[in-house]
Amino acid sequence: MMQVAGKAGAVLRIDLRAIQDNYRLLQELLGTVQCGAAVKADAYGLGVVPVAQALLAASCRHFFVAHLQEAIVLRPHLPKDATIYVMHGSPVGYEEEFLENQCIPVLNSLEQIKSWQQLVAKAQRALPAILQFDTGMARMGLSVIESEALFATPQLLDGINVQYMMSHLVSAEDQANPFNQKQLTTFNTLRARMPACKASLSNSSGIFLGKDFHFDLARPGAALYGVAPVAGQANPMRAVAYLQGRIIQTREIPAGTGVGYGSTWRSSQTTRIATVGVGYADGWMRSLSNRGIAHIAGQAVPMVGNVSMDTITLDVTGIAAEHLQPGALVELISADNTVDQVAARANTIGYEILTSLGGRYERTYSN
Numbered sequence: 001m002m003q004v005a006g007k008a009g010a011v012l013r014i015d016l017r018a019i020q021d022n023y024r025l026l027q028e029l030l031g032t033v034q035c036g037a038a039v040k041a042d043a044y045g046l047g048v049v050p051v052a053q054a055l056l057a058a059s060c061r062h063f064f065v066a067h068l069q070e071a072i073v074l075r076p077h078l079p080k081d082a083t084i085y086v087m088h089g090s091p092v093g094y095e096e097e098f099l100e101n102q103c104i105p106v107l108n109s110l111e112q113i114k115s116w117q118q119l120v121a122k123a124q125r126a127l128p129a130i131l132q133f134d135t136g137m138a139r140m141g142l143s144v145i146e147s148e149a150l151f152a153t154p155q156l157l158d159g160i161n162v163q164y165m166m167s168h169l170v171s172a173e174d175q176a177n178p179f180n181q182k183q184l185t186t187f188n189t190l191r192a193r194m195p196a197c198k199a200s201l202s203n204s205s206g207i208f209l210g211k212d213f214h215f216d217l218a219r220p221g222a223a224l225y226g227v228a229p230v231a232g233q234a235n236p237m238r239a240v241a242y243l244q245g246r247i248i249q250t251r252e253i254p255a256g257t258g259v260g261y262g263s264t265w266r267s268s269q270t271t272r273i274a275t276v277g278v279g280y281a282d283g284w285m286r287s288l289s290n291r292g293i294a295h296i297a298g299q300a301v302p303m304v305g306n307v308s309m310d311t312i313t314l315d316v317t318g319i320a321a322e323h324l325q326p327g328a329l330v331e332l333i334s335a336d337n338t339v340d341q342v343a344a345r346a347n348t349i350g351y352e353i354l355t356s357l358g359g360r361y362e363r364t365y366s367n
């Protein structure tokens, strides 16, 4: 129970078996539709190489990153039959690196399509790409006007082997939101213009909107990593990330003592404070100041005072001394306090909690 040794302020355990189970659950929901995986942002902060390899072992063959640089890092760790798609497409002038690193761009604009075609001309062979359309996000992909220009001039796609047409959902976690259906309709209208092309629409939450949203390939990220895919419903995914912080020291303070920067919390009685080696530099967000909780021996304890760069302070009054020795671990992300629950207290979403997890943790991977 008590673990005293350890050089890092906290231990982050990542359950690769849970990621595989989550992948299998999503693949089951998708039936014969392929399940890919978004592994951008270092697999949502969990470590892209071990995570991608675990997904590979669970039969995943389609991996999505945001930037070319992420694909270059991942490529040597995956076999040839695994495909890496770069969702931001090619930065101007870097098209050839897609061939050198065997990854496929998502083309988001007529400019990106033209640049890719120039590479086709140079390579003198057809080259693969995904084509993204904007169906309501107003963030990436061909606008309706650009797509009309494309359909009016189909030779713009000569030599481009369009593997999938894709779009991205705005509010898929909110199943009652009519915008989901609106985007689906827009996407189907676009598909009618390229009827032979395979399609990809759903992120994690989109998979739970039903078969109409599945098409040929899904691109889940967050649900693989344990984040709840459907707002207001029980989370069917297994938890993946577990964070335990180490107690550095404890102290007893009299009533009326301020704790931490700015003394934003003050004791109303004699109080025992434990200082734990996790702070906002580790992604334990400052917005958790006076709002976060931890668990010690199954008991919830409140975070008091402001989160510092390297530490947090807990009110551990009433917790048995045996659990409070220097080096003892307290639960920060656990079954009792999930990523989504931490996010709610920090006034953010589980995605941001995961991708903020810092580089100073002792990381362990279990499978």
Ligand SMILES: *Cc1c(COP(=O)(O)O)cnc(C)c1O
Residues within 6 Å of the ligand: 038, 040, 087, 167, 168, 202, 203, 204, 205, 219, 220, 221, 222, 223
């Ligand atoms: C991040 C991302 C995904 C994965 O989304 P989740 O909500 O994490 O499942 C899929 N598609 C695109 C275009 C993305 O940017």
